[in-house]
Amino acid sequence: MSLAASSHDQRFGLSRVAVLPGPLALDGSATLSPLEIAYETYGTLDADAGNAILVCHALTGDHHVASAHPRTGKPGWWQRMVGPGKPIDTDRFFVVCANVLGSCMGSSGPASIDPRTARAWGMTFPVITIRDMVRAQGLLLDYLGIGRLAAVVGGSMGGMQALSWAATYPERVASAVVIASTARHTAQNIAFHEVGRQAVMADPNWHGGDYYGGEAPARGLAVARMAAHITYLSEAGLTEKFGRRLQAREAKTFGFDADFQVESYLRHQGLSFTDRFDANSYLYITRAMDYYDLAEEHGGRLANAFNAATRFCLVSFDTDWLYPTAESRAIVQALNAAGAPVSFVELSSPYGHDAFLLESPELDRIVAGFLRA
Template identity: 85%
Template structure:
């Protein structure tokens, strides 16, 4: 049953939540039951369910990929890509986007109620992986009567899920679009996440994750977001947008207020993030990303993850993305070639760094639209 007001036209999004009995067996060996999954759908499912397409969201995103977000009133995070006549055409595809396991937008996560105690899980929630997120999505699709997906599309952490889908359920995925992503987290990626996690856990209000009956660790989470947000941008983009310009003043204060525009911008990003995201979820999802190593899951050789696959792949990188640089995409392409998979690859030019896939990128729209149009 929908748990949010839904528009009358299904092309523009229907928000729902479902509780599945489970159990869901996780990579850690833990078993989660029940499993709540919040999701949104766009378009109409064909009689044979052959037009379903799954969009996988990034770390701090949610299931409200297009149209008005019923929680915030703002437009969905990928409205430019998803909708009638858009690259992911909801007149053609039945699009599903599910909030990932471990998040705080309606799916099971640390803020959910533990049926064994009647209280929020907090840090008793089991540690999860990207593959666990994919398994939960597969449970949802089974519930919806969807066997095979016309495509799985994702950027950043969503791209990790798309790769994991193709490796874990190769017979269920006809096409996979992987944007600004990687097949495993590097030491640098893990290092940035650890700085963020330590910022959260150093906040006295974190209370070992048991803060749900009081004030959340907003200060620590804000710092974590600030550090992460830097990695989503490029030096050229920061220089163009902010440079060394001062914030609402003519001269330096010779203090520690936000003298520079970039300081003010990062503080705003950090504080606004705390209004919509749960600190414990941030810990769990970043840990899931750090654990992601698709080659490790398949005997240490990435090509093994795709042996014999019939899935078509499209990989896209951006030249100013230093979080998941083009070299990461090329290594995936090489593995796909070694496995004999059908793959296309393009590096796009953008000043926006890693966040380019979320911003105005007409070239990306053409690439994704053209690739998905070939599935006829």
Template identity: 75%
Template sequence: MTVHDTRHGLDRRVTLTAPLTLASGQMLDRVEIAYETYGSLNTDASNAVLVCHALTGDQHVASVHPRTGKPGWWSRMVGVGKPVDPARHFIVCANVLGGCMGSSGPGSVDPATGKPFAMAFPVITVADMVAVQLALLDHLGVGVLAAVVGGSMGGMQALQLAAAHPERVRSAVIIASAARHSAQNIAFHEVGRQAIMADPNWAQGNYYGGPTPSAGLAVARMAAHITYLSEAGLTEKFGRRLQDREALGFGFDADFQVESYLRHQGLSFVDRFDANSYLYITRAMDYFDLAAPHDGRLADAFKGTPVRFALVSFTSDWLYPTPESRRIVKALNAAGAEVSFVELESPHGHDAFLLESPELNRVVDGFLRAGE
């Protein structure tokens, strides 16, 4: 294993020189991991917290994003005086395998050809993402995590780590997530993937160095973003208000504010995300089913686990609704695990876990402190 950049807290890189065998049976000869750390590992290496990001997140959890200039995606949760605090914790956040912010993915150069992998990159799973994160923790000298924390796809990684490697973590916080992707989740992802692949610039994934499938990726982002919100939230924020006009335009420009908002979300997304990474990561989420290796018995995934669990859902989240969290809680109870669960009131839909939420902060802070 070779460290390419050891700057504390900024744009760090590690290359795994040993081949990585993926869930598909394929192998990656060299895997690069891009990550950030905050705080310091204590003398007995007992204060490490792994933060796992969602589909469109990255390692810049609490630092300014180098492409957008915006604050870290979870700076409300991670930072001095926050629930995940560098004064108490050694915080690690890595760009997932398949990502586009420095970790190995379809945009990475294939050593065998000297060109980007594109669609020759092997299909990955959430379990593969976790395997890479564990290799990173080994490199950082972290044997057992104090906690793993994640929302949405980050929650899937936290569940996978706690279920498959309970000896590596003491506590797990799963927010607005699920133990499997539903048919509806898969359907929304497929709409996004088809939008990307229908863009003429996608060129079977071989667009690196040329025009990118930005139109298809923007549409994919627009469709996905709708699922992150709620009808009540959209109505409150936009309603049927017109955009910079007094009357209907009787055309196909953005007549309504909500149209303009979605177009902005789509266009801004293409500046920071790779279309092929979107294909690969959404496919990994669709494959996720924690009960599948246990003949569909989710409780068996947690049998005998010593891990403490906290689950949080939101009332208006229809992408990963409360019944999905309750299913996990029921399985944990059946497995005899220590688990707490709370459903928080919010009008903001799935994105509530990323927004200002004093109640969420109190829940996470209290749970982490109880385990210290």
């Protein structure tokens, strides 16, 4: 085990990579040993280690929740939520955010070196699940000396991890905040992810995942990101933001360049994504999300996943069609059946699924209030 500070400057937050000996037994029956988990911490851990909050990131997120992304220089993805005096208050809590297993920002994943071969894993990396991500985070918390979390908080795939934390280690989770999330991937969710995977795999640069050192399957990954990005936004939000407005041109070009602003925006989203994300990681993490079905892991009954040990806060957004409010309601019903204390709010927003990442004073108030309680 080693604690090595990463090389980039941090004005706020401490970014490190933990090398954990494991072994980590995965749902797919493979074992990882050792494994690396990149993480960032904010604030100070109390002497009794009782003030820790784990923040879980979404599909393409990372551990830089409240500090600049080392590659893009952009602010942390939840900077408005995590910090001194913010809803997840780092003056009070010790906040940990870890790059998920399978990702490409420092944690073990397909782009990492397989110690047995001294080459990148590629598609020989074992297929993982959301619960495997949670188990890896469990090892990280052991390593950090944190037994029980004051809270686990996450939106989207982060919310899946928060739910899986409560289901897998109920004694380690005092409370869980689950935002814009779901207890299982539906056929439509799987379908969109499968389009993305097929787009990556159709790129001749993918080479069965063995592209490290060569050209990456950037065009396929960009198409995957474009398709996914549409599901993060509401129809009304897209209309408000772009409508049918043309690019800086007087009229249609009667060609195939990006005539409409929405085309140009999507192309930019696709291309810029490929600079910061590994295509194989995209395959692995979407697969983990598609495999995710909390009820299935508990005898087909979602209520069996939970007990009264953990206090829950659920939030959905009315225009989120990726994980609509009905998915949150199903979780609330299961929590009620399990006797777990739960508060639930559906917020109104024009921005669809992405709303959890955007300015939302109501969400801030809900999270702050719940964590204060």
